[in-house]
Every structure is written in structure tokens, then in C-alpha cells.
Amino acid sequence: QSQVVESGGGLVQPGGSLRLSCAASRFILAYYAVGWFRQAPGKDREKVSCISRSGDRTDYADSVKGRFTISRDNAKNTVYLQMSSLKPEDTAVYYCAAALRTNCPTVYEYDYWGQGTQVTVSS
Numbered sequence: 001q002s003q004v005v006e007s008g009g010g011l012v013q014p015g016g017s018l019r020l021s022c023a024a025s026r027f028i029l030a031y032y033a034v035g036w037f038r039q040a041p042g043k044d045r046e047k048v049s050c051i052s053r054s055g056d057r058t059d060y061a062d063s064v065k066g067r068f069t070i071s072r073d074n075a076k077n078t079v080y081l082q083m084s085s086l087k088p089e090d091t092a093v094y095y096c097a098a099a100l101r102t103n104c105p106t107v108y109e110y111d112y113w114g115q116g117t118q119v120t121v122s123s
Helices: none
Strands: 004-007 010-012 018-024 033-039 046-051 058-060 068-073 078-083 092-099 117-121
Touching (some): 018 033, 018 092, 033 068, 046 078
Parallel strands (some): 010 117
Antiparallel strands (some): 004 018, 018 078, 033 046, 046 058, 092 117
């Protein structure tokens, strides 16, 4: 069983919004930097966004800047990815990953990965 679990995926029309959640089941997510990644069919996994342990630093892929917002609620042990103005090219499986780091690490330094949640943007 994954120690981080994603939820909130689904089917949405272009221009719509979804909020993904990443929850930790066996550790305190507040001690971890958390990243969101996605993988579309036939494509490599790409980093979408990341938030530092304290939440004071965030970064985004150029393709989602201005449309996606990452945030965290440490009281709820959860990290969110608010996705707006969704496009068909945002269709992918979205993964959450946690790294016992202060700041966002490289993709190779994440300690835990979820099993992913499907996001489909289609009319």
C-alpha cells in the first residue's frame, strides 16, 4: 500500500477545474517537500509542481504556470494541486511524491510515490 495517496482526479471539460489532493497515511507530511508529476500515454513522466516543506517555495512547469496552484495544509497532512483552465494536453495520470527535504529535490530524491490519479480533459 502506498504511503501517499492521490485523489480528486476525473473527467473535466476544457476550461474546467479540478483539485487534486495528496495525503500521507503513515508519516507526517509536514516534514516533507512534496511534488506533483504527471505522465501521459507514450510520454515520459514530467514534473508539474513542487512545494517546499515550509510552503514558502513553490515551482511550476512552464506549461502550467498561471493555471495550477500548489498548496499545503499541514494540519490536515495534505498537499493540494488546484488546476484551472484545463486543456486536453493536461490529460495524464498525476502522481504525488514526498521527499524528506527542506526544498524541492530532483526527481531521483523522492522517498515515497503514490499510485496516481487519472485526469482526463475532454469535451
